[in-house]
Amino acid sequence: MRVMPVGSTVGVCVLYVAFTGAILCCLDKLLRYLSCKLTIGLMVLSVIALAGLQLHFDPYTLQVDRWSAIHNFLDYLLHGEYPYAAQTHLGGYASPFPVWQILHLPFFLLGNVGLSFVVCLLFYTDSLRRLYDLRTSAFAFTMLLLSPAFLYEVCVRSDLMSNFLCCAAIIQYLKHYNIRFLHHWVLLAIICGLMLSTRLSVAIPFIIYYFEEFLHAGIKRIVAFPLLTMFVFALTFLPFAIWNWNELFFFRYNPFELQTRQGLIINDIFIIEVSLITAWLRCGKWHIYLMATSGCLLALVALNFVSKMYIYDCWGELFGSSFDITYFNMAMPFVVTAIAHRKNTALAI
Numbered sequence: 001m002r003v004m005p006v007g008s009t010v011g012v013c014v015l016y017v018a019f020t021g022a023i024l025c026c027l028d029k030l031l032r033y034l035s036c037k038l039t040i041g042l043m044v045l046s047v048i049a050l051a052g053l054q055l056h057f058d059p060y061t062l063q064v065d066r067w068s069a070i071h072n073f074l075d076y077l078l079h080g081e082y083p084y085a086a087q088t089h090l091g092g093y094a095s096p097f098p099v100w101q102i103l104h105l106p107f108f109l110l111g112n113v114g115l116s117f118v119v120c121l122l123f124y125t126d127s128l129r130r131l132y133d134l135r136t137s138a139f140a141f142t143m144l145l146l147s148p149a150f151l152y153e154v155c156v157r158s159d160l161m162s163n164f165l166c167c168a169a170i171i172q173y174l175k176h177y178n179i180r181f182l183h184h185w186v187l188l189a190i191i192c193g194l195m196l197s198t199r200l201s202v203a204i205p206f207i208i209y210y211f212e213e214f215l216h217a218g219i220k221r222i223v224a225f226p227l228l229t230m231f232v233f234a235l236t237f238l239p240f241a242i243w244n245w246n247e248l249f250f251f252r253y254n255p256f257e258l259q260t261r262q263g264l265i266i267n268d269i270f271i272i273e274v275s276l277i278t279a280w281l282r283c284g285k286w287h288i289y290l291m292a293t294s295g296c297l298l299a300l301v302a303l304n305f306v307s308k309m310y311i312y313d314c315w316g317e318l319f320g321s322s323f324d325i326t327y328f329n330m331a332m333p334f335v336v337t338a339i340a341h342r343k344n345t346a347l348a349i
Helices: 006-031 036-056 066-078 098-103 105-109 113-131 134-145 148-155 160-176 181-196 200-215 219-243 245-249 255-260 265-281 286-312 325-348
Strands: none
Touching (some): 036 113, 113 160, 160 325, 181 200, 181 219, 200 219, 265 286
16 A cells, blocks of 8 residues: 655645635635525535435445444344344444434435434534524534545445534534433433443533533432433343343444443543543533543543553554544544634624
8 A cells, every 4th residue: 555655644734724724714704695595505515415425435345334334234123133143244243332223224224324424414513503503503514524534434434423423413402402400310311321322432422511410410310310321221222132132242242342342441431530520620611511522532532542552562553454543533523513612702702
């Protein structure tokens, strides 16, 4: 494989930053003159273009099997075979949890589970529109379109970005509708339980957002909330546990093993502790929440990567097959919201 020289790589990055910066500066001025209908129309056309770009690639030629981990799972399920026994087109197994799998059923029936990005992206931009305004939402939408990482996720039909766009959107809706822990803890327990049944790492954004309120909720709620959350989480696995207990819990490549094998448990505990401390220190400030959540998600991936490099002495393999650097994309929706928030605050001043 031909590797681009360091100098050329730096040059390309500088040009990219200058190009995107110029576009965003012009966009800010342009959005002031575009009507709401035209702005929404351009966003819809952009989503259609992204879907067309995705369909351009043959999924079976991709060396990324996140899409087939969902597609083959649902194919097995609809044919009456145990779905977590389904292998991906690259020979792996499915790691997404039941709620995330089932949410992809409409897209499976359309023939492309990767189209979930359309709904999640619109879900995310609509949450920003409600939280701020259409112009801020369009600004964030454009930042995503200008991101090579986001375009990569779309092209390879990866569900990782969609998962965290959905997570960020839900939290933004909760903020917009002022859903507070003290009065809505049962609803929040159900939401958290269902979201945990997509990907375990989505716990971090919810922990940081609600932990401070959780501490002041009284002993009854402090005990009942995690119990109800775990009950909802367990309930989503119940049909699969009844179907094949051994395959779900004791198979070498069961979803729990696949979602936790990327790092060490001590790293996960450390990041959760950092998340709790950050949640306690953020003092209810939204912009601090966004940056803290982004930082914790990035730190989770970085810490696990560094630990793996140290244990296996593979310091030069960051861009090899041993490390999936796309996990850093988990933080992107929160970073984009943070930038959009600062932009919106500056415009308001």
